Amino acid sequence: MEGVVWPPLALGAKAALVALLHQLEETQWWPRDKTAAMQFSQLAVLAGHAASHSPNFRERLQKAGLTAADIGTPQGFKRLPPLTRRDIQAAGAALHCTEVPQTHLPIGEVKTSGSTGEPVVVRKTSLSNLVWMAMSFRNHFWHGHDFSRRFSTIRATITKQEERPDWGLPLKLLFDSGPAQLIPVTTDIKEQVRLLRQFRPQYLILCPSNLAGILDECQKQQEPLTGLTGITTINETLKADFRQKAEAYFNTKIDDIYSSAEMGSMALQCPVSGLYHVMAENIILEVLDDNGQDCAEGQTGRVVVTDLLNFATPLVRYSINDYAEAGGVCPCGRGLPTIRRFLGRERNLVVRPGGAKHWPTVGLIKFHEVVPVNQFQFIQHDLENIEVRLVTGSAVTAAGEDKLRALIHENLGYPYKISFVYFNQKLPLQPNGKFEEFICKV
Ligand SMILES: [Zn+2]
Structure with missing residues (x-):
């Protein structure tokens, strides 16, 4: 607000961000039960909205014999079968809500192929953006940037x-x-290093x-980058052995964002323990075993997530x-x-x-302008030849290939x-059981 230096007063969209940040400062310390109870209250409202406006969500409920109110209880929630990327591809426009609360507008669209080369389209709202901004601030605050x-x-x-004079959005909304x-x-x-x-820079953000x-x-x-005081990694898995090697080589800590x-942002690294804390104020993150049961501490399972605040998809x-x-x-005391x-x-x-060499942005290729692609994978066999494996809708x-x-x-x-190879249904996993969108054999 004009003329006010202290206490700082934000107006409009900035005020909503400041208010949310102050709440997050508190909710991170809440006990687990209290957070879980509020998550389900929120989920009940979201499920009610989605049941009214998303044909696909309504169908999912019907198939599982559930009502929207059931989803607002832990037992009912667990009875809803998870939604896969292929389900999203098959649902098409029927997944999205035909109506979104006025205050959540405008709507934007993100296309992403995730970790398995399966492109999906998801709609997001200004509320998703507000939460994204708040979680970027949380990461800065936690790591004392x-x-x-x-x-x-x-x-x-x-x-x-x-080069720009400041760090840009969202930081510049509230800080110099x-x-x-x-x-x-x-x-x-090589050019990046130059x-x-x-x-x-003192801070560097990039993928592992x-x-x-x-x-x-x-x-x-034979010359490390000097002067780094923090590295933030995004987008991919940061392996423990690589983290150790990179922290030692660059002589700085890495904070990783999932x-x-x-x-x-679904999880941020704790500044005290290095564990990842789930952003429980807008995400329920389940880790499930092969039978669909919650994994115990130390067990590995597949990640199933729920966005509590996306009223568009x-x-x-x-x-x-x-x-x-x-x-x-x-041990930090946070209940997240x-x-x-x-x-x-x-x-x-x-x-x-x-x-x-560079990171291939194959996830951004607009395949859908030519043909519906359910899954893709690139294999670079040598310096000249790349095999492109595809599962297509037609x-x-x-x-089309041209x-x-x-x-x-x-x-x-x-x-x-480029040579194209077509597969039915699903692309084979690598011998180690993993799937990578881009494999380089050079
Ligand atoms: Zn912690």
Whole structure:
């Protein structure tokens, strides 16, 4: 508010963000039971809305013999069979709500292929955005980031390399900040290292496989990046052995964020224990064994998530195709549930003839403009040849393949020889039981 320095007074959208942040400061310390009770109160309202406005959600309830009110109880909730990515693909527009509360508008759309190369479309609202912003602040607060420092970010969503006077949204809504450097993830790793050496950031945010590429390049040059005080990793699984190696090499701590395009930030690392805390104020995260039962502490199972605040696309018991090891009570005193580690999301870098390497943004390819693609996988066999495995909703003509090839060339930034191989239903897993969207055999 104009003329007011202290106490700071925010108005409009900023006021909602500030109010939410203050509540999150409190709710993180609530006991588990109290949080769970409020989650189910919220879920009852969400399920009521979704049952009225999402034909697919209504059908799910009917098939399971449940009412919307049942979903607001732990027993009823557990009786709803999880929703898979293939279910979302099959539901199409019937998944989305035909109406959304006025105050949640506007609606945006995210397309994501997740960890298994299965593209889905999910709608999000301004409320999802508010929560996403609040959780980014929470991560900054938990890890004591100093906003006056220099900050570099390497992401798939950045299209142009540039420097800016501040850290950008959402931080600049509430705080002054130091300069930032933005680097597209498709930039050759060697060039990334050059840019980072030139800018000298204290903070760096990027995905683990990109960080691994930078570490290799620095080792090759026999010169680590200096001056880093914090690294944040996103998008993929951060393996324990790599974390150790990178923390030692760059002489700094890594805080990892478990997130996805359709769900936002789902879990952040505890600054005290290193466990991941689930963002229980808007997410229910279940870790289930093969029988669909909750895993005990130390057991590994598949991750099923519920977004308590998405009134545009009901993601209730959504099987996101990641795996996690359940955690226990955290010594920090926060009541937010914990996960020891996440498993399963990894990606190789693509290698160009000449040796340049970068993170492949194959999840962003607009396959759907040519043909409905249920699942894809890229296998780079050598410097020139890439095999593209596809499960499609309809047959692809030669002309269709030419269009797909052009989209792939544009995305990868090099005219690789592309061969298409088609599969029915599902693509085979790798011998280690995992699935990667992009495999590099070079
Ligand atoms: Zn903790």
